[in-house]
Amino acid sequence: MSTLHPYPRLLADIGGTNARFALETAPGIIEDIDVLPCNDYPTLADAMRAYLQRADTHSVSHAAIGIANPVTGxxxxxxxxxxxxxxxxxxxxLGFATLLVLNDFTALALALPHLPASELVQVGGGELRHGAKALIGAGTGLGVSGLLPHGGSWVAIAGEGGHVSFAPVNDEEAAILHYAQGRLGQHVSCERFLSGPGLELIHDALAVAxxxxxxxLSAAQISERGxxxxxxxxxxxxxxxxxxxGTAAGNLALTLGAVGGVYIGGGIVPRFGDMFARSAFRERFEAKGRFRxxxxxxxxxxxxxxxxxLTGVQxxxxxxLGDHHA
Known part of the structure; x- marks a missing residue:
């Protein structure tokens, strides 16, 4: 296949803040990773061109990107x-033979079976079983996906679960939601709170109260001070x-029947370190009455x-391209 579909291939993971680029130089070999701020480039094509110039390669025929957005056409x-x-x-x-575009959390879901155990930190629960896997992650926005077993392979879900309506669990959250509705209107999605801007919105609600x-304060300042x-x-x-x-992840686990585990991606939670394990996350994840x-x-x-x-995009x-061995 390598003669039909030559290397290097361009891979990218495009978020609302940063664009992460890499080259797949041989089957499964990802190199030359670089992160470019999205705001530095007028268009995606400009950012891709800039990366290829910095990587000093002009021979790319096939490219694929995961992007923080619905891809419906x-x-x-x-x-x-x-x-x-x-x-x-x-x-x-850009002169590519192939440009494959998929949702970034669909791409991340495809990577889940390939992530090494050393890069995963377990927060509660029992042994991993074979079955559906749920994925949720907060960054500039809130990404949601899942991975469903299909024969000997997996099928990733391309959804927009970050935009489901937020549901408060107690009076404090109801007050935060009420504040957000005053700014945003009746519908307030989970993403409005479970994201970088969401940290700022929660802080605003508490400050105004x-x-x-x-x-x-900015999201970075809130995280650092907290x-x-x-x-x-x-x-x-x-x-x-x-x-x-925790509530949102528990909802997702029930919806998908995610006995194969729930995975937390995005840029925010990994920075929380041990604080996340000590938080109410796990308690709220399990707080589903008869399904505790x-x-x-x-x-x-x-x-x-x-x-x-990038592993999922690859x-x-x-x-x-039909490289079933890759």
Missing amino acids: DFVQMTNHHWAFSIEATRQE DGEAAGQ LSGRDARCEKVLAHFCAML DYLAAVPVYVIHSAYPA AALADH
Whole structure:
């Protein structure tokens, strides 16, 4: 197949903040990883060209990208960034024979069977069983996917579960939701809280409830102050975030029947370290009444891989090109 589908191949994982690029130089060999800030480039094609120039390669025929957005046709308009493009026009502009575009969490789901145990940190639950795997992860937005066993292989779900309606569990969360509805309207998605901007929104709700102004701190400042233990309100923000994520992850596990584990991706939770394991996440994950015992058996893993979605993008491209050995 390598003579029909030559290397290197361009791989990319495009988030709302950063674009991660790499070259697959041989089957399964991913090298030359580079991260470019999305805001530095007017278009996706500009960012791809810049990476290829920096990697000093001009011989790419096949490319695949995972992107933080629904991919429902040729035209892609990013939800959390201004890039908008035609897949076919971009393929032609860059001279590729193949440009495969899939949702970034679909790509990350495809990577789950390939992640080494050393890059996964288990947070509660029992032994891993064969069955559906759930995936949820907070970054610039909230990604949701799953992996379903199909014969001897897997099928990834391309969904937008981050945009389901947020449901409060207690009076404090109801008050936070009420504040958010005043700013955003009646529908407030889980992503509005379970994301970088979500940390800021939760902080704003708590500050305003205390008679202070909104917009005081960035997500990075909230995380740093909360983890250091020197800011009680920021600690409370992180506590709310982890608890809310527990409820959302438990909902997803029930929906998919995810006895094969729940995986936490995205850039936020891995930075929380031991605090996440000590938080109310696991308690809220299991707090589903008659199905508490069902969920208590389901293991949860925090993904600590540096660039896991690139592995999924590589697998998707190999499958698309018929490289079934890759």
